Amino acid sequence: MLHTPRDHLDLLIGWVAGADSAAQHWLGDVARKEPVDPRQVETLLRIDRGNRDKVMRALPDARRAQMAAPFWPSDGGPTSLLLVVEEATGRVAGLSQLTIGTERGNVMGGWLAPDFRGRGFGAEAARATLRFGHEHLGLEAVRAGTDPSNEASRRVLAATGFVPAAGPARHTLADGRVIDALWFEHAVARDATARCAAGAPAR
């Protein structure tokens, strides 16, 4: 299941889902967005529907107020953030992002928390993000880039119907590392876009 973060606690859990060194090897930037004590990461990733209120109550007042503040989707900006949530438990499994109008087009990306990798969530999240992009935002094409050696990412993209596309062969991650990059695109016919009136672009 995908939904927008409800508050800043949701958002923080989404960020830290990709903060481990294995994910950072591919992403190069996630932990910098929301610095968090590594000791808290495990607690955050164990939050589910049953213990969320208890964890929230245990926070110091100022931190609780910060975490409970509502998150407003994209704040008018180009990036949509979508939490990947395990439906049965309410645990945050990861975060998916879709940024429209970049120099490389409408670009999606994302990550899963370690417990949720290798279980098919990646393809499910990619399919749902594509649906959001095509049917809600009205995008005809969504692109994704990945390091050629990131087999899991490449296979998820292939499994969800992405096809190879042109794009820069090198990509600089936010931590300054330069990696090789392959680009893929998922396109649909114009009449398959914008089923949701709220997301329909001006035509």
Ligand SMILES: CC(C)(COP(=O)(O)OP(=O)(O)OC[C@H]1O[C@@H](n2cnc3c(N)ncnc32)[C@H](O)[C@@H]1OP(=O)(O)O)[C@@H](O)C(=O)NCCC(=O)NCCS
């Ligand atoms: C990339 C990611 C989203 C993929 O989601 P996932 O649900 O974990 O994907 P899976 O582990 O099920 O792997 C997908 C496929 O790749 C295969 N695969 C995974 N790791 C592999 C490897 N090292 N070598 C070869 N194949 C591999 C799986 O067997 C699976 O194959 P299948 O489609 O035939 O079943 C997730 O692993 C993740 O968050 N990784 C860390 C962050 C990241 O790399 N983000 C993407 C940056 S572009």
